[in-house]
Amino acid sequence: SYVLACDDLVHKDAVAPISPYLTEFRLENGLPVWVFRCGGNVIEKRTCMVHLQNTAYITYTLLEGEGGRLEVQPAMHVRSHDDSLAGPPEEQYRWTGVEDGFELYVSDDLPVLKLVWNCGECGFQMKTQRLDNLRYRIEQARGYDWEGSLWSPGGFTGELRPGKSASLTASTEDWEKVRALSPGAAFAAELERKRRLLRTAPPEAREGFPAELVLAADQFLITPIGRTADQVRAHAVGDEIRTVIAGYHWFTDWGRDTMISLEGLTLSTGRYREAEYILRSFGNYIHNGLIPNMFPEGRTSGLYHTADATLWFFHAIDRYLQATSDWETLEFLLPKMVDVAEWHLRGTDFGIYIDQNDGLMVQGQDGYQLTWMDAKVGDWVVTPRRGKAVELSALWYNALRLLVEWLEALEDTRTDRARYLEWANRCRDSFNRRFWNSEKGCLFDVVDT
Incomplete structure (x- = not known):
């Protein structure tokens, strides 16, 4: 530099x-x-x-x-x-x-x-x-x-x-x-x-401090460089490849950060087309039911050691649909999200799976930090949180309920919606029973460690 x-x-x-x-x-x-x-x-x-x-x-x-x-x-x-x-x-x-x-x-x-x-x-x-x-x-x-x-x-x-x-x-x-x-x-x-960016933003965000936030958000929406295969695939169907950079200049794009921030960076600023490109791009990155945790600098393939980024993907799609009613994009993504659910139910990489008895999500593998508490020093995982972390089961429940809603909205008769609803109800009941700490009046962070 x-x-x-x-x-x-x-x-x-x-x-x-x-x-x-x-x-x-x-x-x-x-x-x-x-x-x-x-x-x-x-x-x-x-x-x-x-x-x-x-x-x-x-x-x-x-x-x-x-x-x-x-x-x-x-x-x-x-x-x-x-x-x-x-x-x-x-x-x-x-x-x-x-x-x-x-x-x-x-x-x-x-x-x-x-x-x-x-x-x-x-x-x-x-x-x-x-x-x-x-x-x-x-x-x-x-x-x-x-x-x-x-x-x-x-x-x-x-x-x-x-x-x-x-x-x-x-x-x-x-x-x-x-x-x-x-x-x-x-x-x-x-x-x-910049004037064009403000013209596409909601009227209340075109002046003053909200306008500065719209312009600040622009810095984090990027076209990734070097992922030639991804660009060719996107261009072949008339799309563009877009992602969210997690923070200059130490970080590239991270799945978790992208899905959490997508609503504020794109939907709240009127940049719906770029939100679509981001969701479609990450839909193509899914591997064994997971979206990438991050793309290391200088590499074209992602690392998938994350338990929550894929569940935040469901949340981001939901927010996008509420803002746009873009059912065509949902039709593209829905088979992929069904596959994500199936991978979690039968177990995927890094010890991520759904406990068949109580419907709660389990994660943990030696040497990996899989939740948002992802500090690691050398080979030492500072906060492994192995077992059933509270936010993962909550996000899993949300993902299942959204999946049921989407299948109903698109009138999908090939997929067993009742099965996912049953898993969601099992997760909800177990969550309320297992995570509530009545002695301290709060939720446990992790159970079954």
Whole structure:
């Protein structure tokens, strides 16, 4: 990853930010805006990234004052997000001037970073420098290695005059894409895209703080990269592949997180088509009655060690149907969900099965964390919760009742609805009897451990 204009970095011994001239920060249409006051000059800084591109634009505009000479020193870090904050050795940084701007090469397994500087009387002063002893505050808060450095090739310079802007473009795309949009056109395109998102949102979510939430939700809806077979399968029937990323930048997409958040990220924001794509995508991922727990970074196949993600899938489908009445999608998914129920009844992977005596769900296998309490340190599963966890049986009951409703709604005569209703009733009766802790007036977390 490349880090430029790192206003949030401070010296490891400092107690105040490096930028004492910062007077204001705000979001406009989901895009960040900084305001700096230096003497009689007020400078506004804005950033945006082009949708579906690895291209960032940073602009500086003089709002007040006579202006003068502006110098922008990019400080960069090239590394995997889980590598050392020291970065690669300084001698690996290769800075080259080309016709359209500049290129930074570090290694063959990383893309070349292209930079373009647009400003009145543009210039560049070559002065390589390593900025050491920097505190990465987010890493520090998470308990990670937090002291590191950045590398700078020098400084871009130019004249900044009233009402005028200077722009720095940074991209790992090819030069044709970098040249396709000017900084002004890139900002205009992103603002138009965000306006479209708000137009599709419910009326009460198109202004103020609710609108900011709609725009924030957009960051987590992605097209996964590298799953070629999945994309081909989706495109063959006229669909797109979509998923929810669990959290930048340490996590990819997780089944549990996707199904729990689908309602808020897509249905509450009016993005019903993308909700459909997500449900259909995960319907195609089902294996032995389970949807993936996660997709490891850099891999195209998922890991299935989860007992609850598939049950949350039932919940997400239910919310989707309530919002859209899309029975065609239910027709596509229903045979898969019946198969999910059958796998659970006869037993599936990781010791996940339904107890034939009381109808409650059992889970547990050495070395795996299968519920939402999924902390693991090395080979140590911190909270295994093996046995019958309270929320799993509740979710299983919900899944069975929904399955019965869907079979009735589609008038499916090939499947024995009464059988699933009987299992649901058995689970309900056992749940009320087994999980209630009358002594403490609450539910047991796990029984039959």
